[in-house]
Amino acid sequence: MIYRNIIMIVSIFFSLASCSQDDTYIGGSISGGNSEIISIFPVPPSQWIGANDPYYSAGYTGDIMPFFDNGKFHIYFLHDAQNKPAGKGFHDIHEYLSTDLAHFTYEGQTIPYGKTTDPDFAVGTGSVVKVGTIYYFYYTGHNNIPAFVQSNARESVLCATSTDLKNWTKVPSFKITAPAGYYNYDFRDPHVFYNEDLKKYSMLVSTQTNADRKAVLLHFTSADPALGKWAVQTPIYTTTPQENYLMMECADIFKMGNHWYLMFSENWSSNKGTHYRMATSINGPWTKPENDMIDGEYFYAGKTASDGNKRYVFGWNARKTPENDLGNKDWAGNMVIHELIQNSDGTLGTKSPQKVKDLFSKEIAVEVDATLGNVTTTSGNYSLSGTTDQALVTFKTIGRKAKIKTDVTLGTANGTTGFVFYTNDLGSYYKIVFDIVKGKIIGYDSASKEVTRMPFQLLKDIKYDVEIITEGSVLVFYVNGKVALTNRIYGRDRNKWGLIAEGQNSTVSNLRVTQPE
Structure with missing residues (x-):
């Protein structure tokens, strides 16, 4: 997901920046990464990303892309820097690492933003999938610079690969843009998973129809992501006339018990926040529960990950601008995690992760x-x-x-x-x-x-x-x-x-x- 960004020219000096009026995080290596965070609702700590890079890592947690692997939650997120150097991109992907969702280390930047001529001058939300021994990170490329969009789509799906979930290599030959009939100005937030029913990999992408701007979750499939070929299918979900959503962002799909759940976020209706739909099949039909909200509107872009036993939803608690009680809601803030529960009727509920509750003794x-x-x-x-x-x-x-x-x-x-x-x-x-x-x-x-x-x-x-x-x-x-x-x-x-x-x-x-x- 991409929001407006104000590029500020900032002189960085010896004072360490504060992430809010009452949240100050200090310290860490000058190279960035592997810094313990004492917060249960973390923001990036204040430290340098690189010894010669004026990009200061103090900032906020944006859209979260969790991935569980080998006993660890790799919690990737869009980094919203407090100080954005003039002429540079924004929302590069950073990582928190956790084994219990109550203690975190900050692992620094994992996927950087590109140059002004690159499709990922700004980076948007994505997801990770493992195929064999290779991890694929599908993410959004966003470039709204007039010279770029004259001959390119504003948004596209890009890919990076890794063998260790730490060192990622962008695949410059890979790019998916909106197919015919869909809007390449809003085409983002790829969510990739292995589809057992199809015996293929599926990708959901948030976009709109080109003619009447109806919000859809478009569906692509691939027999093997290593081939880099994805075929467009019919949308897995289209907004109803009653909903009339502008966009359904940061989609997720998963199964709990006998039910499938489709989750997405929207920020333009009178009921802003993270919503979900239910079905008994991955192919639908998707029904809207009486209460389709995961949390209120100050919890946004919820996406899930499971450790094989419990499933958790990761979102961000919006900050305010100016940062006081009467400020306006703004993009990005602190990470908040709920444990998802399944009620007897199949609807979803939320509770605090047990390890978080155990901290308070x-x-x-x-x-x-x-x-x-x-x-x-x-x-x-x-x-x-x-x-x-x-x-x-x-x-x-x-x-x-x-x-x-x-x-x-x-x-x-x-x-x-x-x-x-x-x-x-x-x-x-x-x-x-x-x-x-x-x-x-x-x-x-x-x-x-x-x-x-x-x-x-x-x-x-x-x-x-x-x-x-x-x-x-x-x-x-x-x-x-x-x-x-x-x-x-x-x-x-x-x-x-x-x-x-x-x-x-x-x-x-x-x-x-x-x-x-």
């Missing part, structure tokens, strides 16, 4: 800072009577990394209840609430603007298990181990947090906060 005291309205507190249990007036209890800050675990029960069929973060002395806050009437979990910024949401049917007098994993400005809100809502809350770790009820009576019980040892 040191319990800390929850210290009440203040109460407002009708609030009763008793040994980790809180009753908030907010049907008439707002009920609010705030606690002292819990620092950069924390896990909040509790049970929430709604006492009435109206109103909202939930959590507040980034609360300050002026009384503003970011809140995440259960809305029983709307049937949603909703995140609001400190100006009370709805910024993200997930459908979730709620009933009164039912206890809901809430687990919150937070680090810096990233906060992921899990409910019942089945639904996730990812949020970006600047200043969260330096300010108070609390519980709130508005038009609702609620009980929050067994509230516990833990931090890493």
Whole structure:
């Protein structure tokens, strides 16, 4: 996936750049790579890519292309540099490496962007497949320079090969552009896998029909990727008139149990984010579940990988520009990973990876800072009577990394209840609430603007298990181990947090906060 990029002329000096107002990563080798990351929601660390290269690696995690091999998750991603040297390309592919998805090393750049005359002056999303002893990395080439697009497609599918998943060689003779009837301006995000039904390799590509600009996932097949020949087939999925998606980006397809799942992301409708469809056959027909979202709109470009036992979805939590609570959502940010679960009806759910939860083993005291309205507190249990007036209890800050675990029960069929973060002395806050009437979990910024949401049917007098994993400005809100809502809350770790009820009576019980040892 390719987004707009602003090329900035930057003088790099001795101050190390910060990835956000509250996230600063320092250190690593000057050659780049093999640097341990202490973050569970990582961004690239601040270090040099090369001793004589003015490209500073401080930046953000963009579209993620995970690949599991030989006990390790090779987590390739589009690198969105904080400082983009003038005249150079962008979104080269870098790598994190992990064995447990709770600890990571940064492996540096793996596939560089090209020159102004190359189809990959900018690099876009792709995928890795192993054929025999060779790994093939199919990725997007993007070049929007006017002199280039006068006689070339803006976007194309390119390829690099490797024998070790570390050293990649581009294949200059390989290039796929949009076939007749499809739009070569938007033709990206190849996803390649071995298709057992066809006994061939399949490639999905995000594009549009040329005539009426309908978003499609185009299907190509190849008997042997080593031959470099891919034949176009009919699309595996076309947007419906009801959806009317502009593009379906970063597609993925996989099987769990008896169901096939088709996953893609879109960023132009009223329901932005990562969606999925279900089928009992890889050939469809694909059906839309009642809730087709993997997470809210602050989790984007979700793609999956399995270790042979569990399957995980990897996406990025969007940052804001400017980087404060009221900033606008921007491309790339921190990597966030959910474990996928399969419900009894075949629909998908999400929960925090167990190894991430295991990091938080040191319990800390929850210290009440203040109460407002009708609030009763008793040994980790809180009753908030907010049907008439707002009920609010705030606690002292819990620092950069924390896990909040509790049970929430709604006492009435109206109103909202939930959590507040980034609360300050002026009384503003970011809140995440259960809305029983709307049937949603909703995140609001400190100006009370709805910024993200997930459908979730709620009933009164039912206890809901809430687990919150937070680090810096990233906060992921899990409910019942089945639904996730990812949020970006600047200043969260330096300010108070609390519980709130508005038009609702609620009980929050067994509230516990833990931090890493």
